[in-house]
Amino acid sequence: MTSSKRPTSREELERIEDALAQSILEASPLALREDLLEDNDDPEKRVAEIDALIARAKAEAAKKRLEHAKLELAEWRSKSARKQEAVPYEVARKRFDRARAGDAEFAAKLTMAARKGEGLSERDFEGLVEDFSDLERLEREDSDR
Amino acid sequence: MSLTSSAEPAPKRPGEPASEHLTADEIIAALDALTSDDKLRLHLIERGYLSGTDFKPGDLVHEAMSRAIVGLRRCPRDVALMAFLAQTMRSVTHHERKRRAALRRAEKALKPGQRDDRTPSEGKSDDLSPEDHLLEKEARDLIQAMHSHFVGDEQAQLVLMGWADGLRGHDLRSTTGLDQAALDYAIKRIRRRLKKLYPNGWAP
Numbered sequence: 001m002t003s004s005k006r007p008t009s010r011e012e013l014e015r016i017e018d019a020l021a022q023s024i025l026e027a028s029p030l031a032l033r034e035d036l037l038e039d040n041d042d043p044e045k046r047v048a049e050i051d052a053l054i055a056r057a058k059a060e061a062a063k064k065r066l067e068h069a070k071l072e073l074a075e076w077r078s079k080s081a082r083k084q085e086a087v088p089y090e091v092a093r094k095r096f097d098r099a100r101a102g103d104a105e106f107a108a109k110l111t112m113a114a115r116k117g118e119g120l121s122e123r124d125f126e127g128l129v130e131d132f133s134d135l136e137r138l139e140r141e142d143s144d145r
Numbered sequence: 146m147s148l149t150s151s152a153e154p155a156p157k158r159p160g161e162p163a164s165e166h167l168t169a170d171e172i173i174a175a176l177d178a179l180t181s182d183d184k185l186r187l188h189l190i191e192r193g194y195l196s197g198t199d200f201k202p203g204d205l206v207h208e209a210m211s212r213a214i215v216g217l218r219r220c221p222r223d224v225a226l227m228a229f230l231a232q233t234m235r236s237v238t239h240h241e242r243k244r245r246a247a248l249r250r251a252e253k254a255l256k257p258g259q260r261d262d263r264t265p266s267e268g269k270s271d272d273l274s275p276e277d278h279l280l281e282k283e284a285r286d287l288i289q290a291m292h293s294h295f296v297g298d299e300q301a302q303l304v305l306m307g308w309a310d311g312l313r314g315h316d317l318r319s320t321t322g323l324d325q326a327a328l329d330y331a332i333k334r335i336r337r338r339l340k341k342l343y344p345n346g347w348a349p
Contacts (some may be wrong), residue, residue: 007283007309007310007311008281008284009281009285009288010277010280010281010284011312012284012288012309013284013287013288013309015308015309015310015311015349016288016291016305016308016309016347017193017194017235017348018235019308019313019346020190020193020335020339020347021164021190021193021231021235022313023190023195023332023333023336024186024190024193024336025186025190025227025228027186027333027336029182031333032182032185032186032189033185033339035189035336035337036185036189038337038340038341039340039341039344043181043185046184046185046188047184048184049188049203050184050185050187050188050206051181051184053203053206053210054176054177054179055213056207057176057207057210058173058176058214059183060211061169061173061211061214061215062182064215065169087307105280106186129287
């Protein structure tokens with residue numbers, strides 16, 4: 001024996017609605033026009049309204065696609081610029097050493113830290129060189145604007 | 146495609162290849178290829194689904210088309226675009242009606258002296274939310290009203306009852322005892338009568 005749950009009134013109404021929609025999908029062209037003309041509705045006016053809605057939906061979608069394409073292009077350009085700006089580590093390190101040599105206070109602090117056993121590891125140093133390189137690039141970008 | 150399908154396709158990422166679904170360009174081409182009759186069908190279906198929502202005429206059709214183009218709802222290749230758009234309008238409408246019912250319920254609860262006096266035992270089904278109870282009552286009243294408009298038209302009443310039970314095609318003909326021509330005629334009478342009685346849509 002199967003136990004089928006009794007449908008709610010809402011489900012029943014939805015089924016009626018769906019059947020009505022289905023009957024419209026299946027109605028003959030003549031019946032469709034009669035449906036409208038019975039209420040003194042103008043089929044040609046309704047067709048023109050739907051045409052306008054299609055045109056609007058297409059225009060809005062085209063705008064969204066264009067905006068999306070612009071965002072993607074900007075992102076690609078930004079990534080591409082970052083790659084082009086990337087400086088080999090050895091070059092960046094030499095530049096960093098040169099800048100460091102001109103900063104007596106910074107050099108003294110590093111020496112002091114090394115004596116206390118708190119010096120930078122090689123990895124810390126690499127990170128510092130990369131940050132320095134990024135800073136140089138950002139400064140260049142600022143001065144280009 | 147049946148209008149009762151409730152499968153909600155996952156949102157499409159822009160640029161994602163759509164092997165099983167129509168692409169945006171294909172949707173646009175299909176929209177451009179709609180006949181005047183198809184456009185009248187969209188208008189009439191929208192008119193039926195508009196009631197119980199805040200949408201204005203044109204909004205539902207526009208929403209269905211836009212969702213299809215941008216891929217918020219994806220049209221499977223084996224589904225006719227017209228059926229897909231009708232299904233989308235149905236889905237948007239149902240969501241909107243539920244949202245409005247929840248809002249009304251909340252507003253009622255906030256008004257002093259208007260608390261919900263229904264005890265759980267009075268509820269027809271305890272697993273229904275308060276807004277579901279509200280929609281349930283409205284639906285029950287409307288179905289009764291629909292039937293009352295066809296007093297004296299037994300065929301139309303039988304078709305309405307069959308629809309409410311989910312019957313279509315052969316099952317509906319078999320249950321109502323109507324041949325296809327008589328069934329088509331009864332359906333036409335129902336559609337036109339309800340359109341006159343409920344010019345702003347089929348549901349409350």
